[in-house]
Amino acid sequence: MPGDEARSAGCCWTSVLSCLLLACCYVGSLYVWRSELPRDHPTVIKRRFTSVLVVSGLSPLFVWVWRELTSARTSSSLLALLGIRVEGIVPAVLLPLMLTMVLFLGPLLQLALDCPWSFLDGIRVALDPCFWMVCFSDMRWLRNQVVAPLTEELVFRACMLPMLVPCAGPATAVFTCPLFFGVAHFHHVIELLRFRQGTLAGIFLSAVFQFSYTAVFGAYTAFIFIRTGHLVGPVLCHSFCNYMGFPAISAALDHPRRILVLSSYLLGVLLFLLFLFPFTDPSYYGLPTPVCTLASSPSSLCRS
Template sequence: MAPIIFELAVWQSILLCLLFAVIYVGSLYVWLNSVTKNRDHPETIKQRFMSVGLISVIVPPLLWLFGTTSSSEKAHSIFEWLGIRFSGVLAAFILPLLLTMILFTGPLALHYMDGVFRLYLEPKYWTTSFQNLIWIRNHIAAPFSEEFIFRACMLPVLVPTVGPGWAVFLCPLFFGVAHFHHMIERVVQGQHEVADALKQSVFQLFYTTVFGAYSAFLFLRTGHLMAPVIAHAFCNHMGFPAFNEIMGFQQSVRHRIIACFVVGLVSWWFLLYPLTSPYLYGNTVYEL
């Protein structure tokens, strides 16, 4: 990657992305009970659904008005910039999910050993899930709204000014820092001491930034919003890998599970570029 030359256009794009992040996070706290009530309270969840829905309508016009486009992007519509198009959409639903599942081979092996897989075969599990506001938030609303604002609306701003390589690493910083607002909720609601809340928030900053880079990579390689949305929903479902659970199994089983973690990571690395080839998705909007 070439070094970034911090010209006016670069600062403008960074400030515009910062504005998008502030608007998104700020919309969660416009309600009178936004801090005092737990984030999992049904009323809070419904209010935040309305907030992020409204922000998802407001931000694209700001992108259109103030975003700096490259010569290649000018040949495409704003919907194509945002990764909303029909060409390659089926591949965008399937291949990024498959790739992410390969990365999670180890955690999936833990789910199999724990018997969690049997739940997925129960129709009641799915009917109950789609009636649960927390599940809907974690698997539908949050993945879509966050990927839409932090990837689909920010990358078209960053790519023309800093290039796709730097954009992959800069974009997640807005996403990671935006999650720091959870620290305020934990402290105000008395769930954690300040030091514990800070530790959790720093850890969350780390892994959300790492995931954000992967998500930005998927968006630019596929040119589809659904690619990072699907990967995001799956990662939210799986959560951070429970490495400590491995030690609870017998040695022979433990070795097999560890092997699954290693095989999954290595396989993901080798399949990362082939399964995200722009050719598979008809991506002519972005180049990475």
């Protein structure tokens, strides 16, 4: 029917513009503070914490207003749509993080082989309250491991996916949502140019690489969010990946135990592909997941 098509097109435009506005608000909040200091300076980080937490706290209002404007049909509450719910919380905490650690099997083995500590030393440090006090007093650690994963997953996954799924469907939304996330990271180019950290060509290549990497990572956490219907899994995976960084493949190629390390890289990828769907089976988290109830037609991502 022409009327239904017009309403669908209007819903899509409302969804895309809402996501774009939300992304602009998030990135814009980082630059409301005028400063000549670099982004890693503690003062800059503290100021940005304030503004980004305000935007993130207000971001659910975008979803609420979008739902009122589009009359999206769902029996789930706003918090449930955002992945904040109790049902299936234990597997939501454990399984996505375990899946991500499987993918990083190579880098984890490489880290273990190069680490001067024994396994018991690592356990003792992890259980030492002083270690965590030092971590939480480090502004960069707090940004990379806590604030950025929580706010970015809330804004770019939990708030955007419910607005995109009714229009694009779960599968397309998984690949559409990360585009906002990837573009949002282009603001780092401003920092690099401003402080002349590299050549223009190098900065451009760095920006392209970062966009590609963050877009792929964003698709992965979007997949987890839709399959599990929980925010906690994407947040923990994001924090873990921030800690690990991009795999040091060049160092693996030059490693004294190169065959073992490279084999673990390959094994990790194969096991990840094998466990990707079983570890994110929606039946573990309450079927169907809240965001899947917004889909206009059934999707294989929302089924066991």
